[in-house]
Amino acid sequence: xxxxxxxxxEVKKPGASVKVSCTTSGYTFSSYDITWVRQATGQGLxxxxxxxxxxxxxxxxxxxxxxxxxxxxxxxxxxxxxxxGLRSDDTAVYxxxxxxxxxxxxxxxxxxxxxxxxx
Amino acid sequence: EIVLTQSPGxxxxxxxxxxxxxCRASQSVRTNYLAWYQQKPGQAPRLLIYGxxxxxxxxxxxxxxxxxGTDFTLTISRLEPEDFAVYxxxxxxxxxxxxxxxxxxxxK
Numbered sequence: 365x366x367x368x369x370x371x372x373x374e375v376k377k378p379g380a381s382v383k384v385s386c387t388t389s390g391y392t393f394s395s396y397d398i399t400w401v402r403q404a405t406g407q408g409l410x411x412x413x414x415x416x417x418x419x420x421x422x423x424x425x426x427x428x429x430x431x432x433x434x435x436x437x438x439x440x441x442x443x444x445x446x447x448x449g450l451r452s453d454d455t456a457v458y459x460x461x462x463x464x465x466x467x468x469x470x471x472x473x474x475x476x477x478x479x480x481x482x483x
Numbered sequence: 484e485i486v487l488t489q490s491p492g493x494x495x496x497x498x499x500x501x502x503x504x505x506c507r508a509s510q511s512v513r514t515n516y517l518a519w520y521q522q523k524p525g526q527a528p529r530l531l532i533y534g535x536x537x538x539x540x541x542x543x544x545x546x547x548x549x550x551x552g553t554d555f556t557l558t559i560s561r562l563e564p565e566d567f568a569v570y571x572x573x574x575x576x577x578x579x580x581x582x583x584x585x586x587x588x589x590x591k
Contacts, residue, residue, distance in 0.1 A: 401528075409520075409528065409571055409582040425579040459527055467534050468575035469518040473527035
């Protein structure tokens with residue numbers, strides 16, 4: 365079955381960077397996009413961007429451009445999202461999700477990774 | 484950027500009742516690029532509806548989606564106890580892909 369398993373919770377200081385991993389199984393990694401979405405406590409979903417693991421094409425939401433980098437390691441079917449210049453308002457749960465390329469929706473999601481930014 | 488506005492913010496209903504959730508876009512959504520997700524506390528979102536009206540795998544037929552242009556609706560025909568959750572619409576036809584702010588369906 366399709367699974368996306370994310371790395372564990374992180375605590376970072378303001379100004380630092382965080383790299384979250386998303387290890388996939390149960391499907392051909394390169395045939396689907398990976399989307400990243402975050403959710404601050406008690407808030408709604410915020411789309412961060414997507415990556416095509418095959419072409420390495422990416423598209424980032426404007427508010428994250430310059431701070432976010434989405435990469436992958438095809439040999440281990442794993443995607444990564446790195447966010448730099450962390451601020452307290454980056455404290456959130458970060459989700460990866462498998463993206464369907466024709467209508468661009470996300471059909472399977474990781475369990476989420478809590479990133480806490482605190483001095 | 485397309486802004487999606489969901490209403491109402493909270494819907495208080497009893498099991499067995501019908502739920503109608505609205506998602507209105509600030510500009511026309513590219514045909515079929517509208518999805519709905521359900522999220523329960525402490526869980527990741529779950530895909531319910533894609534392409535405006537197609538149920539995802541394993542989603543019961545009490546869930547239905549409709550709409551076009553700027554107005555979309557998610558209907559739950561008869562609420563079951565497990566349906567009380569937060570629901571989000573998302574458009575993916577125009578970058579950046581945006582979510583609505585969510586509608587919470589709570590037990591009355």
